[in-house]
Amino acid sequence: MEAEDWQALAEPPLSQANTTGYGRTQLFIAAITAHAMRDSFNDALHMALRFRLRVRQPSVTLFLEELNGDEALKRKVAEYMLTLDRARLVSQPASLSRWIKDITNDHRTGLLEKRYNEIVAGFYPPNPWLAPTPEAVSKERPVLMPTTAWTSFIGGFLKCRRVDLAEKLWNDARAQGVKPGIEMWTALLDGYGAIRALDETLITWDAMKEARIKPDCMAYRALLSTLFNMRKTDLAMARFKEFEMLAFPKSAEQSQVLQVYNTVLHGLLLARLEEQARDLYQRMKTGGPTPDVVSYNTFMQYYARKGDMKSFASSFQALTDAGLEGDVFTWSTVLSALYKTSRKDGPQLVTNIMRMQKITPNVATYTAILDHAVGEKDESKLKGAFDLLRWMEQQQDPGIWPNEVTYTSFLSGMCRNEWLDPKLRDECKSHILQSMERRNIKPNRVTYHILLKACLQNPRPEGLRQALAYYADMDRHKVEKDYNTWWIILSGLIRRGDWGAAQEIVNQMRRKGFIPTGGLLNLIRIVYNGPRQSGDSRRRPV
Structure with missing residues (x-):
């Protein structure tokens, strides 16, 4: 069966559409079509902003x-729908920032650039809809390009090492009459810092001051973080002294001031300037800003890596004496430190310390600690977390026993981390799967979805092998595959360019009689066309 045949089966005819799901989408596109027939883009825009309905491209194609x-008319409707979807996204700044973050984390630079260009096209004819400043918002341009959009794109471009695109964005903003404020300058500083571009960071700092933009706490934090990470400790401390001399208004967020001080604590310890860090900590205790749990965690992590357990214990006691409760970073650091000392009772000690802090640990608490430790990319923390997992399994209290969430969190964290030694990963994975079977904890569909996503994010060959193994396990455990299952594995395989595996998945979908709809049909089209577009001569699905 060809993809075109599946399209015919994918959706009911328009006469059968109701007002929910598919029917609502089709009615919405029909209304946009009516506006397109009258050349009334602005009316279509206001309707789209009122309903904020997300319509995927395959649904438009099918309509x-x-x-x-x-x-x-078809071309005009397609253009309207694309433009209206971009307007919807920009009108929801939190959603746009989240989307940019996800795409950036996947390093899908081409898609990030494409989406940016589609959005800034809203400043220009033939259908302008985007206002660059609050003063420019009008009935014709009802959507404001928020500062968070500019800053998110800057961060995304620089994290993907596309300095040229960040510079283009800056010029685009200036051309639209946007005067970059401190948030945009800070985004540049953070972005250059993320790619360890010291010269660009310093040039940006000087340019910001020349533009008479007064640096705030977050700008200083970004600058100091980069200087310390690039081992420019003397220059960092000179800038920090400059920061301390500034008179921030009482309205300034004390939490932001504290972030600057915590950055300096971390930087000094990174440079092994322990005495200077201790002196700064004492100044914070007496004159403010008052140290928080992050301050103490910074010292604890330093002493744990150094193997100085006496100072480690002293820092933890100081945290307790300050009336603060440890967070998941604290407990995973404690666990890691105890593991390094070869203490076999590390998990029990962590539990005892929690209870001393009047924290009643349960499976949710331990699962949060495990999840954090596995995501830290620190082998000693992972091994300490593995000890904690085994300890949980041995307890008499059922409220501490690992559950499906605990095991899934551990497995997904390991599958995501390509840095992990394969032998250690296999040992942990084998233990977890055996434990789940022994405890009659059967992975459900949600568990497999998490694992499939995590494995396919691992770019190494074992990531693919493990994903396909979990995919096969679903049949072994009689876990029914649904739309999301097929979407997760196909989109992951397409992203990796594993066309042969993707073709086999499409064939299996067909053999099982699953009828694809909506966006899944689009993925199938990509699988059909992908090998040809990439010059891959391997067999297409049959």
């Missing part, structure tokens, strides 16, 4: 295939 005749 347009039902239209007969006028190809110009």
